[in-house]
Amino acid sequence: MLNSLRSIVQEVNAARDLPSALGIIVSSVKSAMRTHVCSVYMRDDDGGYVLMATDGLNQNAVGNVRLAAGEGLVGRVVVREEPINLEQAEAHPSYQYFPETGEERYSSFLGVPIIHQRKVLGVLVVQQVEQRRFDEGDEAFLVTMSAQLAGVIAHAEATGGVNSGKNEVATQARFMGVAGAPGIAIGEAVVIAPEADLRSVSFKPCEDVDLEIAFFQRCLMAVREDIKGLGAQLKERLNREERALFDAYLAMLDDASLGGEVTERIRKGANASFAWSEVILEHEQIFNSMNDPYLRERATDLRDLGRRVLAYLQESNRKKRVFPDKTILIGEELTASMLGEIPKEKLVGLVSVEGSSNSHVAILARAMDIPTVMGAVDLPFMQMDGRPVIVDGYRGAVYSDPNEHILKHYTAIDLEEQVLFKGLEALKDLPCETNDGYRLPLWVNTGLMADVVRSLERGAEGVGLYRTEVPFLMRDRFPSEEEQRSIYREQLAAFAPLPVTIRTLDIGGDKALPYFPIEEDNPFLGWRGIRVTLDHPEIFLAQVRAMIKASEGLDNLRILLPMITNIPEMEASKALITRVYKELVEEGYKVKMPPVGAMIEVPAAVYQARELAALSEFLSVGSNDLTQYLLAVDRNNARVADLYQAFHPAVLRALQHIVTEAHAEGISVSICGELAGDPGAAILLMAMGFDMLSMSATNLPKVKSVIRGISSTLAKDLLAEVMAMGNADQIRERVEQALNDADVARLIRPMGSDDFEE
Template identity: 55%
Template sequence: MMLETLRRIVQDVSAARDLSTALSLIVRRVRKAMGTDVCSVYLYNPERERYVLMDTLGLNPAAIGRVSLALNQGLVGYVGQREEPVNLDNAPEHPNYLYLRVTGEERYHSFLGVPIIHQRRVLGVLVVQQKAKRRFDEGEEAFLVTIAAQLAAVLAHAIANGSLSLDRAGQRKSVPYNGVSASPGIAIGEAVVVMPPADLDAVPDRQCEDAEAEKALFDQALMAVREDIEALSARLAKRISPQEQLLFEAYLQMLDEAALGGEVHKRIDDGHWAQGALSHVVRRHVKYLEKVEDAYLRERAADIRDLGRRVLAYLQARSDIRQDYPENTILVGEELSPALLGEVPREHLVGLVSVRGSSNSHLAILARAMGIPTVMGLSDLPYKRLESESLVVDGYHGQVICWPDEILSAQYREHMRQDEALTEELEVEARKLCETLDGHRVPLLVNTGLVEDQSRAQALGAEGVGLYRTEVPFMMAERFPGEQEQTRIYREQLVAFAPFPVVMRTLDIGGDKPLPYFPIEERNPALGWRGIRVTLDHPEVFMAQIRAMLRASDGLENLRILLPMVASMHEVDEARKMVMRAHEELQSNEGLKLPMPRIGAMIEVPSMIFQVGALSKRVDFLSVGSNDLTQYLLAVDRDNPRVAGLYNAMHPAVLRALNDLALKARKYQLPVSLCGELAGDPAGALLLMAMGYQGLSMNLSSLPRVKAAIRRVTLAQAKQLLVAVLPCETTQEVEDAVAAFSREHDLEWLIVMRRKA
């Protein structure tokens, strides 16, 4: 019974239309569930640095919004400081008790307060009180703790939405939202909200200029759905019973103007566009029906939702494709797709914001290639309310700022100006050799998967491709690309960069990179069927790809083959056998004269650090995938916004592991390079160079800054930095050492300014 009560409270609060409604629901439902005299919610106000009484049932309503407590004040402040429950049978006797006459709480003796904590932040305190002097029992305390924990994420989202209220001057307040950086850079522009087809929950709020035109569009969609249902009913008339056919009659009744249609018309008259009006009406009906006791009526909720989707699909189909994109368009959506990029004129598209998605998604790869600042994984972003609103996209720190004020906008515009000036300055020296002041050469290569990267990479002085993501052409296709098709794509890359090496990673799908035509559903995809595991299980796919790579390399001799996600020598042995078989077949059956390409293993799984000796007998080189290696070493999903803040390649354990790997590679005379975000961080690049990594591969946009950092130090100085950071025990100590080094060598403008938050 208690579990059902908990579920209903959380469900109702989640569906609340705003913060005020959510808080009112909390105090009413919790007080009733626990049978207490008082229930109150205090929320932390970061601007005032105080806990503010936001709602109560039992205390004086006049105290709402007026009463506030400092962080060390009263029992509420005491709960927040301790970050754990405080359960008292006679609160006025406690030394932290603070009497506030306006609340009228002097009548209540029993006090139970629990903190509301979301992602280590105390959002507020939930309090229940009673007149009787008694200590709340263990079950009551556990219930309130559970309620607070369950409500924390919901309330965090509601607070984020509620904080978008007007300030005292009547202006929107700037609100930052943290996500995952998918493509670096800064963009300031106007939000254009896009939505997936026929998704009622993703329809953004928009006002309409012509209510009659919107009603006409809705009526046309309604008529089309009515005709569809009548046609379906007629087709099935001979195959279903008369009772079952009554379902279609019920559908048609729901579509009647006096029912669903009439409510939508009324909302359009209130100024809402047809799609938004339909979404609101349908979701309100569904919410009501899902809560009724009668099982038959609860089942009708699914029918209402199905009807709503059908009508919405017609509305979306009949809406004209948008042509009037703002000059500085920032596309915003729940999950943006690469196809959307082609709909917006390139000169108008300045930024991308996706509630879902990862830094390894196809969209992220395209965004980096096109130089579009992008942030993903913003779970609290109220994206449906952002149509035509001003946004700042900070792709360096993975942050989106809604309604930036003029001061903040001016600061970001200055950052953009400095960025452009710095880029121009660095590109002047891009064609110069990448070597230290004392002549140590470090080849810089690019990570790529697109033909568009080729000419710009060479203009910036890239000395080859350290990671060619062969999955990108697979992700862009509607089926597995054929062998000839792959040969053509790979040949373009190999020819473009010849005679420089091109390291082609074999198909790396699974995890956060599913193919639309080959979905992989797993409970734990990061540790599941991905990389070499997939292709060894599908030799027909692997062999076609290897043959295509070998054919493409004919006469060029710059192909390198890289095996992803290897975790055992068996996988390496099996993959090598298949490469050698493909090579032999092409030579013997087709007469091609192909040198055997070098084969490398990608070090992403931590266990491989301890098997370098075994690898040295099987492969020609190693390439560290620092992004995955870091997340596996730290047990942090870097694309999960809840824990992304814990992901840091400058963690001491990560740096020591990389250093150990470089030492072992040197011992076994095995060339080792690194591809990943750490190589594209100027400070990370200096540390990797000092460790002995012989090649660094990075996203194209990072190359000028990394080259500038390397050209401004000696190898001996970089080794001094390495000596300083290896003994560090915390990430903060590492970053402090890097900051001190950058100040000493006048590199702050390259290193400190470019570090991720």
């Protein structure tokens, strides 16, 4: 059964569209289970379930037989969300007969639900003429098969339904990812891919078939000449059998082989690059599925040939590339260098299939105020080029080919954002205080010099978090002590005399340096943060020396230690910092010992907050990591993103505990995660007693406006009310209701976009 399952999964994954995949499944499962019928029912837009594919029942019934949830045996599988295994189906009270299917001959019935992220997407059914109780092995096989099918159907739903087979994304498609940088972008998709990457070629319609075929033939001819040249160069170094590989390459390029298949696809409307990549990938899949090891290895040869031809095909395309005025850049894995290829004034949005909100490109996007979605794993990005697209950087949503209703909605949000921010500019020089006089300083998180100007323009009163890993990420080696000193000096001088909190190197987790790779099965619970730098004191000492030297004459440095989980880590870190300070004083530098603080971002630190506070001059909460560790949810994983709830009662209670413990030791406590930049959450954090909030410069004006629009009494009453609640969704609703009553709800998020469903 296991071999059958692997074989079916391989075929399904190679299918070009959903109908093909369903056809493969029903025929293959019927054969593997040696039964008479296999059928798939899928949920429709009205919540019912339609027969979408069958091998054994009348084909005329496909698309015509529909059951409501709870109706018939199929409907009962949906309601129960578990398999139903019957020896005599017609005797069951839920049995319902549909004459058009011709199923009256079948007695045995086994149906299993197809479930994806807690939703029943369909039902997979097998039937047999004889009375037969399908055994546990049969049931387990079908359950496993349905789990595989769930991903296929979910992807089809994400792309707007069944693929038409014309290499097009259906209109009104919505894809979910992870919010990378806030904002709304409306523009035209431009797909960018690494050079000669067969899996990253976008579909473009062919405008002149004859010209495209001629161009393709010229590229083939160029590759033929290259291969002949390679063969000649290696003639003396290879035996006759090995030289035959080059002859095989040349044969594959003939019109009777790959060249002919590609030409046929160009005639049907595809551009040469896309047609070539499709043909190569299909043949590669065939080779990979072969049992013979020698033939499987030929897939490597095919890929090599494919890349050689694609490089020629893409060279011409790159020379012709013109970026639209409102470019939304889309790629499998965007990089900083890709952003640099597009004129700054034309780039309005970013979408990356891979990556997280902490990826290098996401950090850059936030610094550049470019709405961004990361981790859009279901996005068929190769087919997006030239399409109208909306990027919702608040929710992590991407809309392809939006209809008039969606476009109108997001255009209104975009316009409201522009008007709103213009109105908030006047708040720059006003204090952040409630209407009854409670003062709360707002600081900013930075990582690039580009952040500095925006932060000061928006009224920042200090830096709560300067991410030193950003300069490390931008190099191909560790920056020297002097390079670091120069970078830190710029930040400290730009904000002086305002305080600047510089965090020591925080790598690991989802932040890996290309020249210092950390390969781990579970990086978030592995070698990261202070664990890395204490294990490599040469890195830590050089960085601390650079920080303290940079503060000479300014004295506005604060040092923050990431990922502290126990007292010995804090003691060891402070001992090294003290050693550096004393050495610099002995060397003649006129510097002061900077305040040192612990970052509270793991549960262990929450429950040792008092002890850590006793060893620190301040505490700073990293709410992003703290939330994901408390809830055991990877916030960059789109599959569980809805479980990452910053308003979760456990998170709020942990935050209140930290403030209480820090104040009991007489030190200040700030918060520098995304939660601080949420205007609704900021009200609760203020009421808890946080001494300052640190956020992106983008969010600062909104938070200030909300705080200035309410009273501290309202905030404290609201906190007392929500701390007694046990449901995160109810807490968020109550906060929004309170701010709506205070007439500041529009600043929480534009026009209630989180609740919008097309």
